[in-house]
Structure formats: C-alpha cells, structure tokens
Amino acid sequence: MSVDSAQTLMAIVDDDPTMIKLVGLMLSNANIHLESFTSGAALLKSSALKKFNTIILDLSIPDMEGFYIMDKLLIKNITANILLISGHDHAILMAAKAYCGGMGLNLCGALEKPFTQQNLLSILGLQTGSVG
Secondary structure (H helix, E strand, O other), rough: OOOOOEEEEEEEEEEOOOHHHHHHOOOOOOOOOEEEEOOHHHHHHHHHHHOOOOEEEEEOOOEHHHHHHHHHHOOOOOOOHHHHHHHHOOHHHHHHHHHHHHHEEEEEEEEEEEOHHHHHHHHOOOOOOOOO
C-alpha cells in the first residue's frame, strides 16, 4: 500500500463489489486512497486498521454483522470516523447509528443505499466535481 502523504486513507467494508466500485468512483476526485474489504474479518486483520481516517461500514456483511464489527473496532481502540451504510430498513440503520454513537465510536453519519455522490461527499465533509 503506497499512500501519498496528502491523501486521506479510507476503508470500505461491503460484500458487494459493485458498491465498492461505485464508492471508489464517487471518491475518485477527492484525493482519497480507498482500501476495500469484502468481509469484516479482512478489515479487522488489516495492518492498516489503525491508520484509516474513515471506515465506511455496511451493516450487513455475510461473515459478521456491522454491530459485531463495531464492537471489535471499539475493543481495538480504533479512532477512525465511522460512516454506516445499509440497504436494509431505515429503523435498523438508525438503531445502528445510535448504538455506534452510544459506544463512543467516532460516528460521522449513516446513509441508506442507494445514496448519491453528493450525499456521500457531504457527510464526509468533502468537495469534488461529479463523477461521470
């Protein structure tokens, strides 16, 4: 992993390769180095885990649920901002948002899938031109 010192290091955890690619495109003009993980286990084993500025976390990953990943991030003293994403019920996303914030993780927001580039950049506090 080679990261320019001016780049922000982010992770995305989502079992859907299409979503990972889409988020990568949405962030392509934002000077972001995006590391992708298709499982929670891979994220938690990453040597870069403590270096991420932001972790974009899908709540529904086949190998482990987002709530479990959040617990592990807390145990590992991860200080990255957490952005929760989900294609499931709005109530589940809001419950996860409350859980994450209540645990003391650095929650930066929650987005329902599908979301727009503008929504993503806004919640991350980024400004870039549109993709496409």
